[in-house]
Amino acid sequence: MERVFNFAPGPSALPEEVLKKAQEELLCYGDTGMSVMEMSHRSADFAEILDQAKADLKELMEIPDNYDILFLQGGASTQFSMIPLNLMVHNHKADYIKTGNWAKKAYEQAVKVGDAKVIASSEDKTYSYIPDYDISMLRPDADYLHICVNNTIYGTRFAPDRLPETPDNIPLIGDMSSNILSEPYDVSKFGMIYAGAQKNMGPAGVTVVIIRHDLVGQADPSIPTMLDYKTHVDKDSCFNTPPCFAIYMCGLVYKWLKEKGGVAAMAELNKAKASKLYDFLDNSALFKPTVLNPIDRSLMNVPFVTGDKDLDAKFVKESKEAGLVNLKGHRTVGGMRASIYNAMTMDGVDALIDFMKKFETENK
Amino acid sequence: MERVFNFAPGPSALPEEVLKKAQEELLCYGDTGMSVMEMSHRSADFAEILDQAKADLKELMEIPDNYDILFLQGGASTQFSMIPLNLMVHNHKADYIKTGNWAKKAYEQAVKVGDAKVIASSEDKTYSYIPDYDISMLRPDADYLHICVNNTIYGTRFAPDRLPETPDNIPLIGDMSSNILSEPYDVSKFGMIYAGAQKNMGPAGVTVVIIRHDLVGQADPSIPTMLDYKTHVDKDSCFNTPPCFAIYMCGLVYKWLKEKGGVAAMAELNKAKASKLYDFLDNSALFKPTVLNPIDRSLMNVPFVTGDKDLDAKFVKESKEAGLVNLKGHRTVGGMRASIYNAMTMDGVDALIDFMKKFETENK
Structure with a gap:
């Protein structure tokens, strides 16, 4: 496995x-x-x-x-x-x-x-x-x-x-x-x-x-x-x-x-990971971030929704099948959440964004 | 190692x-x-x-x-x-x-x-x-x-x-x-x-x-x-x-x-391990168990002393060198203690007794 x-x-x-x-x-x-x-x-x-x-x-x-x-x-x-x-x-x-x-x-x-x-x-x-x-x-x-x-x-x-x-x-x-x-x-x-x-x-x-x-x-x-x-x-x-x-x-x-260079180096990577994900969400036709003010946004936990519960559920299911797991959001927010802690690589964030792009195309 | x-x-x-x-x-x-x-x-x-x-x-x-x-x-x-x-x-x-x-x-x-x-x-x-x-x-x-x-x-x-x-x-x-x-x-x-x-x-x-x-x-x-x-x-x-x-x-x-057969089977093994060790201690010319009444004795923790602090320290040091570690007793009891929990094998107990016999001969 x-x-x-x-x-x-x-x-x-x-x-x-x-x-x-x-x-x-x-x-x-x-x-x-x-x-x-x-x-x-x-x-x-x-x-x-x-x-x-x-x-x-x-x-x-x-x-x-x-x-x-x-x-x-x-x-x-x-x-x-x-x-x-x-x-x-x-x-x-x-x-x-x-x-x-x-x-x-x-x-x-x-x-x-x-x-x-x-x-x-x-x-x-x-x-x-x-x-x-x-x-x-x-x-x-x-x-x-x-x-x-x-x-x-x-x-x-x-x-x-x-x-x-x-x-x-x-x-x-x-x-x-x-x-x-x-x-x-x-x-x-x-x-x-x-x-x-x-x-x-x-x-x-x-x-x-x-x-x-x-x-x-x-x-x-x-x-x-x-x-x-x-x-x-x-x-x-x-x-x-x-x-x-x-x-x-x-x-x-x-x-x-x-x-890895300590907390400062990790912060650079975390900011790059989060920016890439938020940029995608801010510009997506399908996905929306739930935190709108950029200065309030977490670098670690990125919740997002499609606005359609069935589509959210489909996303969670299909992303899991694609090897991107545990993306379901908390029940009080709904939708999805990507937690991208220090151990999550840029490769993981890229794979998520690629999958979201594909999902967006398939579910227009 | x-x-x-x-x-x-x-x-x-x-x-x-x-x-x-x-x-x-x-x-x-x-x-x-x-x-x-x-x-x-x-x-x-x-x-x-x-x-x-x-x-x-x-x-x-x-x-x-x-x-x-x-x-x-x-x-x-x-x-x-x-x-x-x-x-x-x-x-x-x-x-x-x-x-x-x-x-x-x-x-x-x-x-x-x-x-x-x-x-x-x-x-x-x-x-x-x-x-x-x-x-x-x-x-x-x-x-x-x-x-x-x-x-x-x-x-x-x-x-x-x-x-x-x-x-x-x-x-x-x-x-x-x-x-x-x-x-x-x-x-x-x-x-x-x-x-x-x-x-x-x-x-x-x-x-x-x-x-x-x-x-x-x-x-x-x-x-x-x-x-x-x-x-x-x-x-x-x-x-x-x-x-x-x-x-x-x-x-x-x-x-x-x-x-391994559950708790009953483990109890048989634990009793055999403890008996062997207590029998040795009860008959040793050098080592003495600190708990004298057999019905009070733990099957898991067996404290014993030589009655000579320097000799106890020597035993702890030499047993460690022989791959039998953590035998030092608690400071309130002194001497030695062998904890022989479920994971301790009969081989371990035998090795301890063999070492004690050898130590006894060498330190008469």
Whole structure:
């Protein structure tokens, strides 16, 4: 069986080189005589894997020294609770910008903890744009401002130069699950960044948290120990057994990214891939992008529709037969979505556009 | 590099056949054209992997129909909090038997939630035995009784015929992280069983929870959504992205166990492996087992000492050079520990005993 072009929103395609390396080492990592899956998380060999992954991520994202890097379990969904439990601790208030399902889910967990408020939303138009924001909308006594930086389902993003400004005492918290490492973001603009690995970093089962050190250690001791960032910072992600193999896979992806020239080089490629696809969609007689304002558009997730549900279904079916899989859009948007993460090659995007052209001709 | 005999307490050895199968399928699972790591958790292919893993585990453990089977993240350490948050909800009381570090850690999280009480302990003798228990020790209004069925660090276990009896209204909750699937336990004697996969089931990063259905849905809605069992039961472990690859690996281990004759056949082999090792230790002039009462002894973790720290260190060093790795004991017990989970072959145990004999002769 040949490998397909996989446009899944997450879990999603991994670089073939990375999978081949993991395959090669699966029964025996280096001179250890065992698989990474069989390695004690307290062993020197695993410590090296973890340290290298952290160092490479730090280098790739230019993470300042006053940030801790954690590899946790439970997905972004667990972060939705950990964030308010750890950070909504001064005035018990936090502000949220609602740009999609995940932003909404994050807000809903914060409501359980304290006075969470949606200060801007794009729900009125199925989250197809990034809402206007200025600093006056923020409550001055909010403990933080939370955003979802890239909205996987709806295909919008806060571009690196359009991040909401906050005063120094109100940290910006960003869910970057679906666009971490896709283009350079200034980490120092955030109090915390988090990302489930399964879109742009590795397999499902590990979540990266990058948190400014002064924000750690504020949680009430009554919360579950596993939900306190301090627990994991103090033990360098090894308070309990971490998801070792998933961390190893992320480490291989980081090495691959460095070989490819790092985040800046990846951003160039991602912009070229996205531009080509959006250009085609903007000029197509059949397909329409659902995000109209170019400055709101995600580089990673590109939703589009024909306007005809039956034709959409036909497209999804026939594209799959052509080896272009997982193009079905989310039910709240309908139509199609091409997720073109770092691991999606230009060849994959070209194959998609070629197929769309053919489909357009056949279905005029 | 040859594969070593890996006696690590967890993460620990996996069956070589399982690793080879995973290696073979790593770039392309079946006719999907992608790795399991790249598969959408909403896809039919992954649903089949999940369903089959559940069905095989149900068959292997003879899990009754009124139990839900979950694959969660966060390790047993997260269960330590989920258990009281979900189950200490009627009288806000729960009883714990303290047989080791992990039992103690479970208890400490319950103290955060309500009135948790240690009703029996073996702490006085470094947890080297299973303390006496009778039903009169249990508080009649306890919401549950928690035990750690096998104590990885100390090498003791509650044997299948020595589980604490509880009245019908007080469910027994068992941490079986280090002995699940090692010998038959009657699941119907438990309200809930849980186990981190990384000792006897698969790689780190997934925790199996087997919970009687009537115990689900009792948690206060104010707890984090991710910590409510109902969240995961309602969505069949797919409320958020589950650790797909770790689940797939567990599934391969379940298939392997079925091919080997299931849990009963594995128990025979485990008893033969453990007997051989304990017999040697009981008759050795140099090595002593730390658990003296045979009925308290774990089949999975066998701690032993020489009584001389320098000699212990020499043994750990030389055994490693001989390809017998991770034999160092936990710092609270000292000496050595051989973890001989399902994936450890009789050849591995024989090699260990041969090495011990040689070491004994050389160090008289």
